[in-house]
Amino acid sequence: MTYEGSCHCGGIRFRVETELQQVMRCNCSICGRAGTLMTFVPGAALEVVRGEDLYQDYQFGKKSVHHGFCKVCGVRPYGSGVGPDGPMAMINVGCLEGVDARDHANVMVYDGASL
Secondary structure, eight states, X not given: OEEEEEOSSSSSEEEEEOOOOOEEEEOSHXXXXXXXXXXXXXXXGEEEEEOGGGEEOOOOTTOOEEEXXXXXXXXXXXXXEEETTEEEEEEEGGGXXXXXXXXXXXXXXXXXXXO
């Protein structure tokens, strides 16, 4: 299924192809503070429609994951990294139009704090 999404101000807009089979909550130092619920997709499943110039990259620790955010409103619509099968994107489910991540029945807890 194709979803559309954006940051809060709408400056960054994207489309993503996903079935939303699993939503994840991570307890690493950044995800835990932000309270982000996310889903993972192959990198090619994410299409940035506009706002790449507003996307600010942030990395910490091993600098293997790009935790980006909008320079205007500060919302983190998606991130990127490399998974076991190649490039991947982490989609903030709360930024998808018409989706309430809190209603998703299958929320997996990931212990990112242990990495």
